[in-house]
Amino acid sequence: MSTVRHFMNKRCVFHLSKVKTTLLWMDKQRRLFSTTKASNTVMSAWVIDRYGSNDVLRYTRNASFPDYRYPLTGIIKVVAAGLNPIDISMRGGYGVSSMSMQRDPLNINQRGSEFPLILGRDFSGIIMECPLSNPDFKVGDEVWAAVSPYKQGSLAEFVMMAMVELSPKPKSISHAEAASIPFVGCTAWRALVETGGLNEFNSANKRILIIGGSGGVGTFAIQLMKAWGAHVTVTCSQNAERFLRDLGADHVVDYTAGPVEEPLRDLEKFDLILDNIGGDTERWALGLLKPWKGAKYITLISPFFENTDQLGIPDGMLQNFATVFYKVVKHLANGVHYRWGFFQSDRIALDIIGDMVDAGEIRPVVDETFSFSQVPQAFEKLEKGHARGKTVVQVSED
Ligand SMILES: NC(=O)c1ccc[n+]([C@@H]2O[C@H](COP(=O)([O-])OP(=O)(O)OC[C@H]3O[C@@H](n4cnc5c(N)ncnc54)[C@H](OP(=O)(O)O)[C@@H]3O)[C@@H](O)[C@H]2O)c1
Known part of the structure; x- marks a missing residue:
């Protein structure tokens, strides 16, 4: 038994010294090939x-x-x-x-x-x-x-x-x-692709509504969805209509002209809604989705951080879980999916987006x-x- 322990100890010491040597070697290489000045503090x-x-x-x-x-x-x-x-x-x-x-x-x-x-x-x-x-x-x-x-x-x-x-940064820009692009690109990618389940093969002819199309996330999301062949409706101020049509939006609804949900209710129902605005949109937006067809409402405006800031981490997380659970179940009963969307750093998404930029599909x-x-x-x-x-x-x- 003691021989085994002795052997294990020796192995352990050997491994630790190997790790230490490797770290020292890496640090030496870093210093050797350092391009920022050693004095850079x-x-x-x-x-x-x-x-x-x-x-x-x-x-x-x-x-x-x-x-x-x-x-x-x-x-x-x-x-x-x-x-x-x-x-x-x-x-x-x-x-x-x-x-x-x-x-x-x-x-x-x-x-x-x-x-x-x-x-x-x-x-x-x-x-x-x-x-x-x-x-x-x-x-x-x-x-x-x-x-x-x-x-x-x-x-x-x-x-x-x-x-x-x-x-790699796209070469053409x-x-x-x-x-x-990166922050809004990763956010829109996470919402539409990871949470929404859309991709270049299944988006053609899907009906997408982007609530708040004229900001950073909206202008990116419009282009991604159009590049994948979706039909895109957006809401924005009247003076942004031309700008968003130039980016590819198929249908534009002016939210400043009156209650925006009214003209939206007259349209064919949607497969996915990306909500960049929040507020009272949840009251009417989920009713614009196709029921019992896997349609999703994804909002970027959640109380996640407000809850943890106000209630502390344990109670805030509990509140977040309770809120999202209640909403998911409530809307599931009406045949649509409710989700919160978040930014997440995503290198693979950026690689693909970079290629799309160089191909002229996203600007x-x-x-x-x-x-x-x-x-x-x-x-x-x-x-x-x-x-x-x-x-x-x-x-x-x-
Ligand atoms: N959860 C996350 O991880 C995450 C990540 C990124 C962004 N976000 C949030 O998502 C939201 C959008 O981000 P962003 O970067 O696109 O913001 P942004 O660049 O500031 O754009 C917001 C846009 O919404 C328009 N707008 C304002 N009120 C509107 C309304 N009622 N209906 C339609 N459009 C309206 C604004 O233009 P006009 O006022 O001229 O109409 C503006 O163009 C922000 O609240 C941001 O904090 C969340």
Whole structure:
């Protein structure tokens, strides 16, 4: 018995020393081939030091350089970053309970706080450092991705990403255009494909309603659905009608002309509804679906984070579960499916979307581009609403 224990101990020590040697070797390689200066401990970024309105945004040249201790991560020089409504909400403290739980320990300061926090979810940029063992990318490659909300964001000179989350930037568009797609692309993909069950083979002639077609998610979702042959109806303001028809929308309903549900009720029923607006839409939208045909209503506006912020994680999660369970069962009784949709970083989706962009099936829709010094103005613009596509920040030279 003691011989076995002795043998096991020896094996264990052998394995540990092997792991240590490998880690030391990887770190040495990283230093050897490092393209960011060894002295790089700080970088330029827009940070917040507390939650609040636009005046909490602070420019600094002394933000911490991304901590690059994990073996399968890379450092990307951000050329352009995209803004989303979640940046406005997070600036005000939205989702802080849930996000604190998932935050990377390397991004928590010594006092246990997430500040200074960098916002910005989308980026397009150039790989500055990556593991040599990575088969897909090398230093200098152009990539795009969306940073998960519980990580340091892209309104910075550099961002750290897991290599598996990176996707090659489409070659046919600029970095600024590319930065307009990842977050809304991944969100729409998750809602329509993962939750909604649609794909390029089963979407032809499906009837899709996009409630709120003129913003970032809507303009992307219209194009994805049209590329796959669906029939797309959208709701938007009257002055966005032309713009959305140009993107491919088949039928446009002006929500400013009166109760929008009335003209929608006169139309043939839908196979799937993507709701980007929320509010009272749930009261009437599920009645527009084809009953007992597997039709789905997917809303991006759920109380998920409000519940955990207000009630704490255990009670908030319980409330979320109870709410969604009640709604799913209630609507199932009427023959339609009710779902909440969420953003999720998805490299495979981005690879496919990138190919669709290069094939001319999806184009970036940039509403306005701001320089890096104009980040507060970019937030102000986004906060006013009435987006026509995406707001982008040019962080460095394209
Ligand atoms: N759950 C998630 O993970 C997730 C992920 C991404 C986004 N979202 C949420 O989804 C929503 C849409 O995101 P986004 O990036 O597309 O936002 P956005 O770019 O700000 O677009 C919102 C659009 O809706 C239009 N609009 C406002 N009220 C409307 C109404 N009653 N009917 C139809 N259109 C209306 C606005 O234009 P006008 O005011 O000029 O009409 C604007 O074009 C946001 O609330 C966002 O927070 C959630």
